[in-house]
Amino acid sequence: MDVNIVVMGTESVGKSALTVRLLTRRFIGEYGDIESIYSHSFMVDGREITLNIWDSPYSENSSVETSMLEKKVQWADGYILVYSICDRASFNTVSRLIQTIKSTKDYLNAEKVPIVIVGNKRDLHHRRTVQSEEGRLLALNTDCHFYEVSAAENYHSVLMVFHGLVDRMKDGKLTAKRPLGFRGIVKSMSAVFARRRTDSF
Numbered sequence: 001m002d003v004n005i006v007v008m009g010t011e012s013v014g015k016s017a018l019t020v021r022l023l024t025r026r027f028i029g030e031y032g033d034i035e036s037i038y039s040h041s042f043m044v045d046g047r048e049i050t051l052n053i054w055d056s057p058y059s060e061n062s063s064v065e066t067s068m069l070e071k072k073v074q075w076a077d078g079y080i081l082v083y084s085i086c087d088r089a090s091f092n093t094v095s096r097l098i099q100t101i102k103s104t105k106d107y108l109n110a111e112k113v114p115i116v117i118v119g120n121k122r123d124l125h126h127r128r129t130v131q132s133e134e135g136r137l138l139a140l141n142t143d144c145h146f147y148e149v150s151a152a153e154n155y156h157s158v159l160m161v162f163h164g165l166v167d168r169m170k171d172g173k174l175t176a177k178r179p180l181g182f183r184g185i186v187k188s189m190s191a192v193f194a195r196r197r198t199d200s201f
């Protein structure tokens with residue numbers, strides 16, 4: 001089974017950090033502006049699932065961001081919406097993204113729309129401006145899953161985010177793959193490391 005997942009959220013909330021954590025189990029600190037669709041496979045209940053994960057930097061240019069948003073929402077079967085617990089505006093954006101996704105895509109069962117809300121940077125609790133309860137309540141009110149994680153500190157919780165989304169998708173409607181037309185931005189993970197020659201793990 002092949003599923004498309006898009007990781008969305010405003011600037012610097014940790015979209016790349018979460019994606020790279022899943023793929024490499026590592027936190028490398030700085031990620032640059034890398035636009036990529038990564039493939040990652042794992043077994044669930046004896047079946048191999050391949051995730052195509054689209055991670056892109058947030059664009060300051062609102063017209064670019066709006067047109068990309070539409071493409072991403074149409075392309076994806078499942079959504080990971082990330083905010084930083086230290087950034088209230090990023091939380092508000094997640095709330096808006098949920099409405100956009102729900103109004104853009106037709107789901108057989110709107111309550112089962114495969115969205116996972118992620119409050120990242122849990123390790124920075126001393127700078128917290130969004131309480132856990134607020135994230136939980138948003139998820140409850142919009143029928144989404146919710147996780148609070150630290151991509152910096154913990155691989156396992158990041159894994160749970162992606163597994164939680166796949167579980168959610170199993171319950172809902174998985175659409176057939178469409179031709180993507182995004183080959184130009186597909187890069188391998190080696191590109192991530194090639195750019196960061198000075199990284200140490």
Ligand SMILES: Nc1nc2c(ncn2[C@@H]2O[C@H](COP(=O)(O)OP(=O)(O)OP(=O)(O)O)[C@@H](O)[C@H]2O)c(=O)[nH]1
Nearest residue numbers: 011012013014015016017029057058121150151152
């Ligand atoms: N303390 C802490 N820092 C984090 C965490 N996740 C990401 N960061 C840092 O936050 C900054 C932004 O992380 P990115 O993963 O590049 O964020 P992004 O959402 O992909 O950002 P854009 O590509 O600009 O849209 C980097 O300096 C990361 O090291 C986390 O869980 N805890």
